[in-house]
Amino acid sequence: MGVVLLVLLLCAGSSIARDVLSPTVDIIAELEKLKHMDERIQKLEETLTKVLSENEDKKVAFSAGLLAFGTEKIGPIGDTKTLEYKKVFSNVGNAYDSNTGIFTAPVKGVYYFRFYGHCHGGTTMAVSLLKNGQNQCSVHSARPASNSNASNGVVLTLEIGDQIYTVLWRNTWVYDDPASYTSFSGFLIFPL
Numbered sequence: 001m002g003v004v005l006l007v008l009l010l011c012a013g014s015s016i017a018r019d020v021l022s023p024t025v026d027i028i029a030e031l032e033k034l035k036h037m038d039e040r041i042q043k044l045e046e047t048l049t050k051v052l053s054e055n056e057d058k059k060v061a062f063s064a065g066l067l068a069f070g071t072e073k074i075g076p077i078g079d080t081k082t083l084e085y086k087k088v089f090s091n092v093g094n095a096y097d098s099n100t101g102i103f104t105a106p107v108k109g110v111y112y113f114r115f116y117g118h119c120h121g122g123t124t125m126a127v128s129l130l131k132n133g134q135n136q137c138s139v140h141s142a143r144p145a146s147n148s149n150a151s152n153g154v155v156l157t158l159e160i161g162d163q164i165y166t167v168l169w170r171n172t173w174v175y176d177d178p179a180s181y182t183s184f185s186g187f188l189i190f191p192l
């Protein structure tokens with residue numbers, strides 16, 4: 001058994017040696033192959049760098065509370081008002097603007113948004129989530145006995161540049177304090 005194995009190994013070994021040392025091996029052709037291989041590796045590296053940086057653009061998630069500090073009841077206002085959530089917990093991809101309260105989609109994809117509202121002292125609250133000015137979903141709490149909480153969420157397919165924000169309807173109130181009862185969050189589930 002051992003002898004058979006040894007003979008086989010010797011045969012295999014000598015055939016490899018013959019190939020390498022054979023004067024018929026075209027060294028130039030072999031070098032040419034190596035060169036092509038090198039070019040392919042370079043192309044792969046370029047593609048990989050591109051894909052990695054594209055994926056970096058596709059990391060989108062934010063969460064913000066209405067008030068950065070203090071306690072306040074916002075409203076009632078004569079007109080519908082875009083809520084500007086100032087306490088930014090996270091804003092990966094910088095798609096949410098705390099100066100305007102508007103989220104602008106940086107990539108085409110499927111996103112999830114959620115908002116939470118709290119009202120206080122028996123005041124009525126009505127908040128909606130809008131996409132480019134169109135109502136998507138809302139919460140409403142009419143004159144609760146003392147306070148009230150309401151939340152809604154939606155999965156939306158967005159194009160680059162689509163704008164998502166929440167509004168407080170006219171003649172209603174929303175409350176927030178350091179516990180961040182009133183908040184707005186969103187993230188990209190997957191790009192399209």
Ligand SMILES: *[C@@H]1O[C@H](CO)[C@@H](O)[C@H](O)[C@H]1NC(C)=O
Nearest residue numbers: 118144146147148149150181
């Ligand atoms: C609203 O949520 C707050 C915080 O959890 C709670 O203290 C309050 O009782 C809730 N209000 C109602 C009406 O459930």
